[in-house]
Amino acid sequence: MKTYLTVKELKRMHACPIGYRKFKKRFGNAANIKDLLRWVRFLRKPEWEGWLLAQTPALTEALIANGADVHACENYALFFAESENRADVLKLLQKAG
Numbered sequence: 747m748k749t750y751l752t753v754k755e756l757k758r759m760h761a762c763p764i765g766y767r768k769f770k771k772r773f774g775n776a777a778n779i780k781d782l783l784r785w786v787r788f789l790r791k792p793e794w795e796g797w798l799l800a801q802t803p804a805l806t807e808a809l810i811a812n813g814a815d816v817h818a819c820e821n822y823a824l825f826f827a828e829s830e831n832r833a834d835v836l837k838l839l840q841k842a843g
Contacts, residue, residue, distance in 0.1 A: 748808040796822030816843035
């Protein structure tokens, strides 16, 4: 199971510039998934949690295993995964929630 998220991965996912800079400032080049989730909640950014959940199956599984809320920000992850045609992520989210 995935345990870290790197700056390179965030860049490939086209993270918003503000989120990218905050991530890099807080964690450097990589963040433990559990710490990342705690930090996103500390910042009160449920939309970031939803966006992260909708990215890749490996990240989705890791976030769910660490207690991510699949319904964060009014089911943002589900809507985003569906709009981006990420059927594999969508299945994981539906199974978890």
